[in-house]
Amino acid sequence: MKKFLIILLILVLISPIIILADQAGDCDEYCQHLQDDPPWDSPENQTCICNPLATTNFEVIIDNIIDFIFNIAIVLAPLMTIVAGFLFVTAGGNLEQINRAKAMITWSIIGFLIILLAKGIMAVIESLLGVG
Secondary structure: OHHHHHHHHHHHHHHHHHHHHHOHHHHHHHHHOOOOOOOOOOOOOOOOOOOOOOOOOHHHHHHHHHHHHHHHHHHHHHHHHHHHHHHHHOOOOOHHHHHHHHHHHHHHHHHHHHHHHHHHHHHHHHHHHOOO
């Protein structure tokens, strides 16, 4: 009984791949023109699942992830510094709050430097490999 359930589970997981593989030609064309104005209508009697990353190139995926994290860090680093400055100003001599504010400033700067280094290291690797 256990083997039967495992085989059934595998077939259920594989069947959409087999079904969608037959219809891939129309879906590929639909996904390529999805951003057109006006957008294309989906193929008849088909469910198309488009790649949300819009690329299959590993370097581009990593570069997009680093860019996304970098954009978040550009917003968060000054915000965390402002919050830490507010804690520092309102500490009123409370040594624990002053130390917490100093640690917050230190770690936000360290985090932002790590993000900058990641972006710089990616650019150096791309230039050494001749990619991009």
